[in-house]
Amino acid sequence: MSIQKKQNIILGAGISGLGAAYTLNKRNEESIIIEKDKTYAGLCGNFSINGFRFDRFVHFSFTSNEQVNQIFRASSPDIYKHIPNPFNIYKNKWIKHPAQNNLFPLSEEEKNLIINDFKKRNPITDKIPDNYEDWLRTQYGNYFAEHFPMAYTRKYWMCEAKELETKWIGNRLYQPSIEEVIEGCKTSDTPITYYSKEMRYPKYGGFKQYLKVLAENQNIIYDESVTSVNAIDKTIKTSKGTVLQYQHLYSSIPLPKLIGMLSPTPPDEIIDASKKLKCTCGYQISVGFKTNRIPPYLWWYIYDEDNIAARVYSPSLKSPDNVPSGCTSLQLEVYCNHGDYSNDELIKKTIQPLIDQQIIFEEDILFIDIRFEDYANVIFDHEIYKNRRIVRDYLNSIGIITIGRFGEWDYLWSDQSLLSGLNI
Numbered sequence: 001m002s003i004q005k006k007q008n009i010i011l012g013a014g015i016s017g018l019g020a021a022y023t024l025n026k027r028n029e030e031s032i033i034i035e036k037d038k039t040y041a042g043l044c045g046n047f048s049i050n051g052f053r054f055d056r057f058v059h060f061s062f063t064s065n066e067q068v069n070q071i072f073r074a075s076s077p078d079i080y081k082h083i084p085n086p087f088n089i090y091k092n093k094w095i096k097h098p099a100q101n102n103l104f105p106l107s108e109e110e111k112n113l114i115i116n117d118f119k120k121r122n123p124i125t126d127k128i129p130d131n132y133e134d135w136l137r138t139q140y141g142n143y144f145a146e147h148f149p150m151a152y153t154r155k156y157w158m159c160e161a162k163e164l165e166t167k168w169i170g171n172r173l174y175q176p177s178i179e180e181v182i183e184g185c186k187t188s189d190t191p192i193t194y195y196s197k198e199m200r201y202p203k204y205g206g207f208k209q210y211l212k213v214l215a216e217n218q219n220i221i222y223d224e225s226v227t228s229v230n231a232i233d234k235t236i237k238t239s240k241g242t243v244l245q246y247q248h249l250y251s252s253i254p255l256p257k258l259i260g261m262l263s264p265t266p267p268d269e270i271i272d273a274s275k276k277l278k279c280t281c282g283y284q285i286s287v288g289f290k291t292n293r294i295p296p297y298l299w300w301y302i303y304d305e306d307n308i309a310a311r312v313y314s315p316s317l318k319s320p321d322n323v324p325s326g327c328t329s330l331q332l333e334v335y336c337n338h339g340d341y342s343n344d345e346l347i348k349k350t351i352q353p354l355i356d357q358q359i360i361f362e363e364d365i366l367f368i369d370i371r372f373e374d375y376a377n378v379i380f381d382h383e384i385y386k387n388r389r390i391v392r393d394y395l396n397s398i399g400i401i402t403i404g405r406f407g408e409w410d411y412l413w414s415d416q417s418l419l420s421g422l423n424i
């Protein structure tokens, strides 16, 4: 068998792998990307059904990084700039997002319970709690914490809040003053406090369009999975038997997967640490409608636990280019620890409650498509930093650089994943 020699091999043609290849191109270094799918973009990609286009989960750009913005602008000069208007469903009521300072639609009884507990809380001062449940109770008071974010944690993170640490929170959860909470109980006319003021999206081609410039002139082998990496010979082997030798190897594939394909087999403590890295999987339930009778919100969260979907967004509201004329679309996101549900069960526990609540109408539905992603969100349990350091240090020690959301094993948005590749 002949072995081709390559200077740089990149595993995965998602946004981080493309970013790495883009940088190497600029340095006049040759590279080759191996990608298991038939096209590039990874989680930033999309799929089409009967003229409807769906991204792989919600996907907007809200980056403030100028280098990323330049690449995105060059790839997609025509964009929509949406002002975020997310909403929540809680006990069948629509509540503006974030719920904590927009409680107007709730009953007087619940508002009083929330305000009273909010007044009793001990706001975070110098020591930030290292456990998410304590952080939520300290930040919002017990009643709100238990009925909103702690319930949502079970749907989104697939664990109890006390099992999570808190460094990932950053500015992701709004922390209102008591005055804002009280004001939000009196009126629905409150200011937008979502952490991003503008959500950008390509007019044409879905979110993937932002990656166009990155993918131009790249040497990509599609439809071949990397199945083994030999760190001594410096070779990789693919599902189609291709063997390539590298000088430098960059990998964006999930750390536990990469560890499983290494030879020689890593020491037990490395394998143990990689097995302890936790991640949610997710279903995309994509629905095409023949009318425009869908909620007017770009995306919404479902707090009620009788609907197992955690979030819903509308591809047709992101861009009308995502649907045939006169039609609309939604995609529901259901998270899980493994592939836990059958298709029938998923429909019964996500679409059916929305029909029962008259949020969508059965007679408008053209199709329902269900897909599964193995890797959605990295779970920030209390051991994550230790375990990922052990695994990444080991990979570095054998000459493998890991990049991207699942190579850094972090809660990276697309811009951060891109930078992780660009900055190799």
Ligand SMILES: Cc1cc2nc3c(=O)[nH]c(=O)nc-3n(C[C@H](O)[C@H](O)[C@H](O)COP(=O)(O)OP(=O)(O)OC[C@H]3O[C@@H](n4cnc5c(N)ncnc54)[C@H](O)[C@@H]3O)c2cc1C
Pocket: 011, 012, 013, 014, 015, 016, 017, 034, 035, 036, 037, 040, 041, 042, 043, 044, 057, 058, 059, 060, 061, 062, 224, 225, 226, 227, 252, 253, 254, 333, 375, 376, 377, 403, 404, 405, 406, 407, 412, 413, 414, 415, 417
């Ligand atoms: C639910 C959800 C919502 C999100 N919403 C947003 C958002 O609104 N805005 C935003 O900016 N970001 C968002 N993101 C984050 C964004 O999707 C990621 O940061 C980014 O896509 C990660 O890119 P990556 O290249 O690191 O990984 P990936 O996109 O996972 O790329 C890895 C690539 O490796 C390939 N691969 C895997 N195994 C192998 C193998 N054995 N051989 C060959 N190839 C292989 C995969 O097919 C894939 O193409 C969201 C993510 C999720 C999960």
